[in-house]
Amino acid sequence: MSELRKKSPADLSAKLAGETRYLHDLNFPGQLVGAIYRSPYAHARILSINVERAKQVEGVAAVLTADDLPSYKYGPTKFKDWNLLAKDRVLFIGDEIVAIAAETKEAAQRALELVEVEFEPLPGVFDPEDSLKPGAPLLHEDVESNKPMQVSVSRGDLEEGKRKAAVVKGGRYYSNRVYQGHLEPVGAIASWSDEEGITIWAPSHIPYRARETYAAGFGLPEDKVRIIVPPIGGSFGAKYVLKVHVIAAALAMAARRHVKIILDRYEDMITAHPRVPLTFDIEIGADEEGRFVYKELTVYADAGARVYWSPNVVSTVCTRADNIYHFGSVKSEGYLCYTNNSPTTCMRGFGNAEMLFAVESVIDEIALELNMDPAELRLKNIVHQGDTTLHGYRLDTCKLDECIEKVKELSGWHRRASLPPYRGLGLAVANHVSGFRAIDPRFDGSTAVIRLKQDGGIEVETGEIELGQGMSLTYARIASKILGIPEEAILVKSGDTGRYPFGIGTLASRSTVMGGNAVQKAAQSLAARLKELARETLGEAADFREGAAVLEGQTYSLSELASWYRARHAGEELEIKETYVPDTDLPDATYFGHPSPNYPFAAHVAEVEVDPDTGRTKVIGYWAVHDSGTIIHETMAKGQVLGAIAQGVGWVTMEDLLVKDGKVMNPSMMDYRMPGANDMPKAEVFFIQGKDPNGPLGAKSIGEVALDPVPGAIANAIAHATGKRGYALPLSAEKVWKSLQNT
Structure with missing residues (x-):
């Protein structure tokens, strides 16, 4: 057996030995360094661009503006609002205006300093709800009211559900911008030849969709674009399709040499494509016995200045959580809104984790009102194996009830009523998909x-x-x-x-x-x-x-x-x-369909301790029970769950990409707090196994469902510990402390 087959570049042993070659490690003879001149304004008209002095810098091989490039409208979704470089207006701080390729990083930086752009600042809009109001600055002239997408979903008789409701709980919830925090910086290497076209080395985990997008941007057939993916040093949704890839390609076409662009952390974070921030107005009603009779939702999503994968997030928010419970009736309205913030995209959980933060919080509030155990309330309303859900998901397997019972046992849920002050136990459940038919309606x-x-x-x-x-x-x-x-x-x-x-x-x-x-x-x-x-x-x-x-x-x-x-x-x-080819159904215009071969489920319990003097929350215990079918590789599956818990702890207790008037206020890893080893609780992971007929060896997915319940579980634990409900992520020490002062 060859030695090559004994060790793949993706193997842990290769990574530990330093043998894995990431993008940063790749170099080509004659390679140039690429750099990008970016807008200092969130919204401004470009009056003039002068790059003549930049072109004279020794070592500069190419300087490009929009006038040097094709002007096709393109993008990774049906919303074609991308350009190669900004021409008439800039729409966010960091918008790309001029691209430079030079022999050295120093020469490229010197050329950037000599670029002269005259701007006319324009009013900006930074709140998604404000962007929909009459008179708000219009970002894209062909999109009315800054609203590229609206989702409307309705099932059942909502008014009848409201008449049946004995208890109604809800409110306005917020999920925030979260930086994906990948260790590997964002970057690309590109080359051009007349025979082969564009070749891009980029850590994208959707290279074929990226190829289609980039070919459209240059007006090329797809077979003239090749994407080669080196080992990826983390993504969590950040590295799908990126403007830096096409800018590197444009420079390579102009210079006829390889061009490499690696963003430093500051540049990455000021132009980061973070988790889509969402505002939820949610209401859930239950009858006297605790049966859910309706759920009503309005959500506003901040797409930023152009569309990446935020449309899929909005549609997920408006539908996915409805397939965990028998709600009786639902109505959801979702608005995707342009703002003069940096564009946003998906992150692990893809809108489901955000929505479940709100849903699971409201369900705990209903349980409190009914004086009912939160676990029992969920067991009364959840879906079961053999069900077809409200939106058409066919559940050939579902062990969510077993997950809830097992996580109660493992966590000592019975302790909940006798915990000391400022200690709390919180429960949340989740579902997800194993592929989603609507991601690409042509083939899944x-x-x-x-x-x-x-x-x-x-x-x-x-x-x-x-x-x-x-x-x-x-x-x-x-x-x-x-x-x-x-x-x-x-x-x-x-x-x-x-x-x-x-x-x-x-x-x-x-x-x-x-x-x-x-x-x-x-x-x-x-x-x-x-x-x-x-x-x-x-x-x-x-x-x-x-x-x-x-x-x-x-x-x-x-x-x-x-x-x-x-x-x-x-x-x-x-x-x-x-x-x-999976036996799935593309959801119809009403979002009804069976979009995945199978559906994983999970139930999590978090235990927290809150310091009343500082508001600081310490997650001191965590239990995660999953129905992901047959577990093929238990070590890797547990690693997925433990990593998700770490991400969730960071998200709920500390992580927040702060933006004011379009400007990122904490664009460094020193100022953007992420969890370390000391922030992690002792966690126990358990799998309730059973063969799913539609998965390989009986498997279902685990990567995202592992994160989906974490925000809800920790938020519910904090509410149990303090008696105060948190409505806006993150539930930072400052927010928790302030809530404790309002007694």
């Missing part, structure tokens, strides 16, 4: 190629992307179980639109189920073909099992099988390609 499956190498090793190629979540290890394990060979004999390859099969990419928690099903199909087909090959060579009595051909007690290795095949097929390797 996955393709895998599996190949028998000459030395007997197996290669698997996929269009899905490894970004540290353990996808490659999961795919290797799926193939190894089917073929009966060690995982170490399987090398999983991905991340090159010019070499590997098409894939939607790693988003919507789709990689395990979508890509895993394709790998499973390919491995099963390979096993069947190897059995045929064994019989063709050895006779009808031969078989293939446990990674070898077998006849009358004699075994023949995979390398021997590879030789037999090559001898019969002109030296070609045995290769099989399979595509998995």
